[in-house]
Amino acid sequence: MQPQDVAQRHAPTSTGTADPVVDVEQAEAALVEHYPRLVRLAYLVLPPGIGRSRRVLTAHALVQRALPRGRTSASVIPAQSTGRDGDAGYAFVRLRVVRTALEAGLPLRRRAWPKRSQLPPLLPQVWGLRLFPRSGGADELALDQRLAALSGPARAAYVLRGLEKLPDADAHRVLTAAGVADPEAALAQANAVPAQYALLDSPEFDPCSLQARPTDLMRRRQHTKAAIAAAAAIAVCGALVALPGDGWGPDGAAAPVYAQNPAAEAALDPGRLIRVAPTAWKSSARTDFSVWPARGALAQDTGLLRRALAVWARPGESVRVSATPGTQTGGPAGPPQLLYAGDVDNARVVLLHDGLRIARYAEPKDGTHGAALDFARVDGAAGPEASALVLSRADGNVRYLTAPWVTKAAERDLRKPSSGAMDLDLTDGVTAPQASPVQQPEACTAWNVLQLTDASGTHLSTDLGELVPARLTSGRPGSADAAKSTGTEALATWAPFACSLAAQRSGGVRSVNAWAYADQALPEAAGTADWVCTRAETWRGAGTAVLAQFHTPGGRYGAVAAKATDVTACGPRDPHVLAGVLWKSEAGSWYLLAAGSSDTASIRTTGGVTASAQGRVLTARTKQGTQATLTGTLDDGTPLAALR
Template sequence: MRRADRAHHAGLLRLAYLVLDDGDAPLMRARRAAAGAARARRGGHPAMRTRLVAILLTDPPAGRDRLHRLFFEPARIPPGPVRAALLRLSPHDRLAYLLRRDGLTAPEVAAELGVHIQADFRDVDRATAAVDDRTGLDEAAQRAEIEAFDPGLVRLRPPPAVPTAWRAAAAAALAAALLAVAGSVLARPGEGPGGPAVIDPRAWRATGTPTVEEWPAQGGLRRDAGLLRRAADAWRADRGQPPVGRVVLLYAGTVDGASLVVLRDSPGPGDMPSVAQYFERRLSRGVESVRRLGTAEGQLIMLGMTWRYLVPPWLRDVRAAVPSGRSPEWAPVAVRDGLSDPLPWSWFTRRCQNYMVFQMAFRPAVGGTPQTVTQLASNDPRSAAPRVRFRDPPDRRERFRWAALHAVACEAATTLSESGDLRLGRLWSGELPDGGGRATLLTVDASSPGAAPGTSMLISDDGRALSERGGTNSGTTATAGALAAALWWRSPRRWHLVAAAGPGVARLKAVGELGSHETKADRPGGPPLLVVPGPRVGTPPRTARLPVVQVVSYERDGGRTVVSPP
């Protein structure tokens, strides 16, 4: 299934589930409704949504999913304020509210519903106001909770209350079935069961640069041999992402009523380990996520959908901030035996890719000096959690760093869910032409995917994007001082080519359809800046494309590199 189709189907399933939700998991009916709506592919998401509305309003309730309700229920995720408010509305009002939050206006929602039921815009406004009043959240926060809800997370339901004899017989049959499945899935031919290895808890204190290789086991269940063996065997049996090399324990404990085991593998030198998370709930167990780390350095690891993080013992004084703010409002995060307290779900905003900024203090046990570690982490255990390093001047350092983090998380300077560790740098700050105001040329380099070029962007002092992402050669130069970047910036009157370089570059030269232009560093050892006026805004369409230009950076050691803006 294409990514767009999966996204459409996930949205349809969420909408159907929230409309049908009566507290008893109508997952099968919601899936049937979403599958029927997905057949209306011509017209894209609007057509699918219209078809889903018709199914929800015209299909009579059926008992076909009673067997599913007997055995399955949603994972026990406490409902957020929006879902709790929806449970108090009628299905018709839920549908009106959800369509409104899906981007339709009140008259458009009334038109969608009016084909099947009697409804007008006042009904839509009333349903929306009811949720607003009961949650006290703004529209963006309500949408964030809706989009974070995943009805596909299900687990086995505890057996219902029945007479003892029937209950014993049913339990025996179910246990036999589960054992048969476990025997066929969790064990490989010729591979005996075995628990994970455990790292010496003193190992990380013997080095000034501890990594995941020295991460000791933590958690109150780290001595539960049966639990650890089941977790390791379940990961070994995973057909999609099995471990490579020996399996090592990072954490085992009780989290929100579930037994959780976090494991890593050992792929060997030159390759990054993967981390698996195994959960055991009542009558339900299995590996729920596997993620390959972007680096072997110790880092925060998001745990399931618990809003908690696993923290290595050498990182202390954890604090977090929402990257959408104009300045960091740090909140301390308590960590006990390697496990953090949960963060409020409302902190994770879709606009900022559902990422938070974390800062920790690293105090090496052997040599070295204390340092601050910055990391971005999301609410999705499968997404990357990049550590961030900075190339910045000593003046205005903290202000630049927060603006850069805001640009990365909230202004699309890079895609965080797929990136490795990040290096953010400032090439130039100053006034843009045509009254464009003060700007900073930000460079963004990610350690993965391999050989991917860096990007660059003009940002304001508070991290707002002033240009689209541009191209930079920072991924291929040998030293930070030889960085160079070039991009297009549009003022109200015309386009401008803006190029800047690090102190290792003596001069910049632009050649191509704009003619030849050259600039040298404005002072000895200072970075050069080149700004070339381009075509006027509003040029006739046949000549509206941007000129073809190449920027040559001449390095002080005699080398040169070509940067081509997109």
């Protein structure tokens, strides 16, 4: 049966009219115009188990082979996005892509010839590089894991709904035309996945915007020698591949070993892992990860530890690798320190520390397929910054492993400072699950943070989608009060601005400080507004984000008035800030409001509004949409530039 015969057989006839005829030129035009969308569609429907690199190349191959051999009829199922409505060529090519992507996920049978889509693509091919899409955030990772758990038809149903915007009736017809035996079951199974359709447009699922990494360089070198050497040399290389070595067993999701190095073997030998005594932290002057003891029920599981170390050194194609910005992902230079190994939710988790980084290895309890490897920088971490690590995220919750000096853990809603904290059980340093703010719906109704208590006091941290939670503080930068985060004043400062932390997700953030630097009486007796500056410091130093935010009485959230990146303002080196905002009164009048930190002597505005004021606040009548330039002067005469 030819491909065009399949399309014609399944073409719907309920309209009572003939299906539009598609020729090669029309299909090619649709394919070229919508190539990125079609490749994304194929990538999302393909089974994740084949590995990201092969999945990328297979998606491109399926789309490039989707042209008909001649004139054929196309399904009249409409496209739902501007530019594709009623395009019979696009409808036909899309159907071919969905059908072949579903076929690629079918298991091979002994007594049947494999279909072309079930074999690795001949073209395109890339030699010497592994290609994979850019990593997204925690939401994209969670969605990818949920889609991986679906059957191929259910994934196709979800993607047709979310990416193609097809209603269920049209998605049902596409699935039927693609040869799905039970479209109703596929649609019902897709209903189990939250409708986070906007995430399907993320770079995480874009096979046309790729990152490149080398393949196993040692393997390539050995292959080159094997091509030149005689049959005996080839046999030796094959023996090296199969030879495990003394005391070395299967490495699970790790890539094969093609050459052995004594120093590298020492770093990856489970027997040489650094294990700190449980009471070492009590007599140490340090309060960092170097004095964390090895914990977890699987801390003596040599097989699990060997797999974790092997994957760290050479992750296979099926391993999902992520790292905070500025973090190296190479193997350890020497034997790392074991922090934890145990069962957490539905996975086996290993946490390792090499002095500069935390590495988290996780594998399913029923095997190693789908293993993940995550990295985070922790150089210079001490005290509250070294008090907790993320163990797992599941079902919208997060579990932490806490430092041995932590005596109490609790969960607090930063949006509701007066609601108090809810205690979390601690079992061998592992917290009970708490709601993770990075996995909550888009509507920010709550922002749950981790509250830890130790001998030095009580501290707040928040999950921002990375291994190390970001520390939260409040107060004037550089002052003693800046370390506070759980006092009444500090909690009240954070409450209207907690949801702005969402902008710092997956950015390698080390700490965020909120500073209430000014308050201002609003015109027309509308009450008093608060000005708060939040500064997010990163582990790599660069990428510091500063937001000046404005909150009016009765408002649930603060509004961002100005923002800047990689500036010293609102920080210990430059504890000053100036920002302005256009504000509309209840009577409909517009005002330019500006405020500076406490040592601001005067403020001036030019451009659309010309006004000046002595002191730290300025109020000027203006019009909607006015553009103005703010400048200020400090008490010592130093100019003060406004955040933009």
